[in-house]
Amino acid sequence: MHFGVVVAILYCVQFSRELGESEVERIARMMLEQPFYDLTTEEEYASITAALAEDSWDRDLSWQPHDESSVRDFLRRLLERLDELRPWREPPFRALGLDR
Helix, strand or coil: CHHHHHHHHHHHHCCCCCCCHHHHHHHHHHHHHCCHHHCCHHHHHHHHHHHHHCCCCCCCCCCCCCCHHHHHHHHHHHHHHHHHCCCCCCCCCCCCCCCC
């Protein structure tokens, strides 16, 4: 799942010309308020960390305009911003699985 979070983030910035600090702030706030795939912030953070730990990404990301080094830099800055926003609050709602 960890790369799914990266793809979700890239989907949100695919029309952004630059991956500047305003985009870092926008995505960080969005992740805290509207988590991807009903994940907790901790799970999203861990997914990004795991994706950055991979030496190379074997996924086709040609559908979005940013090169891998720019994306990696953006994700590092995103993690730094999420760290600055700690402690993270729990979202007000969370979907329950069918097994509950």
